[in-house]
Amino acid sequence: MAGFDDPAFYGDCWAGVYDEHFADMDPRPAVEFLAGLAGDRRVLELAIGTGRVALPLAGRGIAVEGIDASEAMVARLRAKPGGASIPVVIGDMAQVPAEGPFGLVYLVFNALFGLLSQARQAECFRNVARVLGRGGLFVIECFVPNLTRFDRGQRVQARAVTEDCAVLELSRHDVVQQCITIQTVTFDGQGTHLRPVALRYSWPSELDLMAQQAGLRLRDRYSGWDRQSFDSSSAGHVSVFQRD
Ligand SMILES: C[S@@+](CC[C@H](N)C(=O)[O-])C[C@H]1O[C@@H](n2cnc3c(N)ncnc32)[C@H](O)[C@@H]1O
Numbered sequence: 001m002a003g004f005d006d007p008a009f010y011g012d013c014w015a016g017v018y019d020e021h022f023a024d025m026d027p028r029p030a031v032e033f034l035a036g037l038a039g040d041r042r043v044l045e046l047a048i049g050t051g052r053v054a055l056p057l058a059g060r061g062i063a064v065e066g067i068d069a070s071e072a073m074v075a076r077l078r079a080k081p082g083g084a085s086i087p088v089v090i091g092d093m094a095q096v097p098a099e100g101p102f103g104l105v106y107l108v109f110n111a112l113f114g115l116l117s118q119a120r121q122a123e124c125f126r127n128v129a130r131v132l133g134r135g136g137l138f139v140i141e142c143f144v145p146n147l148t149r150f151d152r153g154q155r156v157q158a159r160a161v162t163e164d165c166a167v168l169e170l171s172r173h174d175v176v177q178q179c180i181t182i183q184t185v186t187f188d189g190q191g192t193h194l195r196p197v198a199l200r201y202s203w204p205s206e207l208d209l210m211a212q213q214a215g216l217r218l219r220d221r222y223s224g225w226d227r228q229s230f231d232s233s234s235a236g237h238v239s240v241f242q243r244d
Helices: 009-014 028-038 054-059 071-078 118-131 205-215
Strands: 041-044 064-066 088-090 102-107 132-143 154-161 165-175 177-187 191-200 219-224 236-242
Touching: 009 071, 009 118, 009 191, 028 102, 028 132, 041 054, 041 118, 064 071, 102 118, 118 132, 118 191, 118 205, 132 205, 177 219, 191 236, 205 219, 205 236
Parallel strands: 041 064, 041 102, 064 088, 102 132
Antiparallel strands: 132 236, 154 165, 165 177, 177 191, 219 236
16 A cells, blocks of 8 residues: 555545545635736646645636646546646656746645655755746745644544544654654544545744755745734744745
C-alpha cells in the first residue's frame, strides 16, 4: 500500500470526500487577494486539488495553471464547469514541473506542509524561484505551529457525533521532526473509514530562511487573506515573497 512518502497519497485518500468535508471553507477572500496580485500575469497554483481556489480565480479571467500529484483530485476539478480548460500537470510540487515565467505562484491551505521534510520544502522554494519572472510573487498560506494543542505528543478530538455517525480525529506530534500525523476516523452505517494526513510544519522564520536561500525576500506577511496584521497571537499567516 502506498504511504505518506508517495506525493499522490493524500489526494488519492481524500478526493472522494474532499469538497464535501471542506465545504465550509470560503475561497472568496483568497481569490480576492490573489486576483489583486495577479493582474494580467500568468499564475500557477501548486497543489491545485479540486480547484477550490483556482476555479473562481479563473472565473475572474485570470490565466491559472496548476500542478497536483493526485489524478483523483484533478479528476474532480475536471468534472466541474470550467475545470477542463485549466492546464494541470500531474507531478510533484517540490519539483515544480512547469515552464515559467509566472507572475504569481501560490500554495494555500497549509499544502506546503504536505512536503514532509525541511529539504523538500526548501526544494519547493528553489523551484518556485526558478519559474518566477523578475518581480514575480510567491504566496503561501500556512498555520503557525501551536504546540499547546498536544498533551504528551498526542491529541484526540470528537469532531462530530450524531445519531448515525461519529468522527474522531487522532493526532501524534513529533517535536523533533516537526511532524504531525493525523487519522480522521469515521464510524457510520457503512463501517469504519480512515482518512490520513501527515504534515511537516515550519515556523515563519524558517520559511523566510528557505525563501532567502532560494533568492526570494519576504515582502508582506498578514494573519489572513483580509490583510489583518500579523503578530504573536496569529494562528496563521499569508506570506508574500518576491523575486527581485
Ligand atoms: C489540502 S489539499 C489543497 C487543495 C487546494 N489547493 C485547496 O485549497 O483546496 C492538498 C493538495 O496537495 C496535493 N499534494 C500533496 N502532496 C503533493 C505533492 N508532493 N505534489 C503535488 N501535489 C501534492 C494533494 O493531492 C491535494 O490536492
